[in-house]
Amino acid sequence: MTAEMVAVFIGSSIRFAAPLLLGATGELVSQRAGVLNMSLEGMMLTGAFAGAVGSWASGNPLLGLLCGVLAVIPLALLQAFLSIRLRANQIVTGIGINILALGATTLAYRELFGSRSDAAIPGLSKWAPPLLRDIPLVGTMVFEQVWLLYAGLAVIGLTAFVLQRTALGLALHASGAQPRAADSCGLSVTALRYGAVVFAGVMAAVAGCFISIGDIHTFTEGMTNGAGYLAIAAIIFGNWKLGRMLGACLLFGAATALQFFLPSVGVNVPSALLIMLPYVLALLAVAGLMGRQTAPAALAQPYSRA
Structure with missing residues (x-):
């Protein structure tokens, strides 16, 4: 095993973790506000599909990214309406929307692409920070990533600041912990939760676009492969704390990267075991075997002023 191979593994781990980081950040805000998205x-998946179609049709991946975000906002509003206004079961409605998205994208994919299913789609370019890319041996292999990752890291940093240092962050925490107390202080729990779910939708769309037009430059049916569920598991794994959640996403990304790294160094491990490894870690997190979990007190509980 060489330093170059280790650098490739680290770079791959970051690349596989990137969509989880983006999606989980939005989901964390939603759950902190009390909505289990x-x-x-x-x-x-919808963001990945719309981003790929927009990039393919226009030849401009930036327009594709915009299409991905615009396509997901109606889904986010639907989830918010069902969860907040109609006070429907958030788990049932969420799974229903997932099934709808899978069916709709599969049908649209077959109708639009057909025999062009393996055609290359214009994708987002890669970029590396000037100083980091000059590090010998590992600079470009680790830090040369799709620029969307670095933009996402800036958004994640801003999100952490808002949650921890601003009145808006305090209001979001109150909405998910003590919504009645927040309401009595003049805060609109409904508006806070709507905004949090829409933000989660935007981040999910960006995460999907990262996969389709950032990483793979194509679209395939069901290409997210459970990444959304892994992002939710990362929040539980991180005990609803942003820093620990980011660590969990990197762990899941490294577990995925092992599928390609171990065979390259001559370690013979059944491929099925490597494929299931991230989900095993997620199962351990959800089962509480990684420590005591403390979710927001009003998570997934509909709120009514009556």
Whole structure:
């Protein structure tokens, strides 16, 4: 094993973790506000499809990214309406939207692309920070990533600041922990939760576009492969704390990268075991075997002023 191979593994881990980081950040805000957005998988898949179609049709991946975001916002509003206004079961509605997104994107994919299913789609370019890319051996292999990742990291940093240092962050925490107390202080729990779900939808769309036009430069049926569920598991794994959640996403990304790294160094491990590894880690997190979990007190509980 060489330093170059290790650098490739680290770079791949970051690349596989990127859509989880983006999607989980939006989902964390939603859950902090009290809404369990189980439709994250469907939102990511819809964003991936719309981003690929927009990029393919226009030849401009930036327009594709915009199309991906615009396509997911109606899904986010639907999830918010069902969860907040109609006070429907958030798990059931989320899974229903996931099934709808899978069916709709599969049908549209076959109708639009047909025999062109393996055609290359214009994708987002890669970029590396000037100083980091000059590091010998590992600079470009680790830090040369799709620029959307670095833009996403800036958004993640801003999100952390808002949640921890601003009145808006305090209001979001209150909406998910003590919504009645927040309401009595003059805050609109409905508006806060709507905004949080829409933000989760935008981040999910960006995560989906990262996969289709950032990483792979094509679209395939169901290409998110459970990334949305892994992002939700990362939040539980991180105990609803942003820093620990980011660490969980990197862990899941490294587990995925092992599928390609171990065979390259001559370690013979059944491929099925490597494929299931991220989901095994997610199962351990959801089962509470990674420590005591403390979710927002009013998570997934509809709120009514009556």
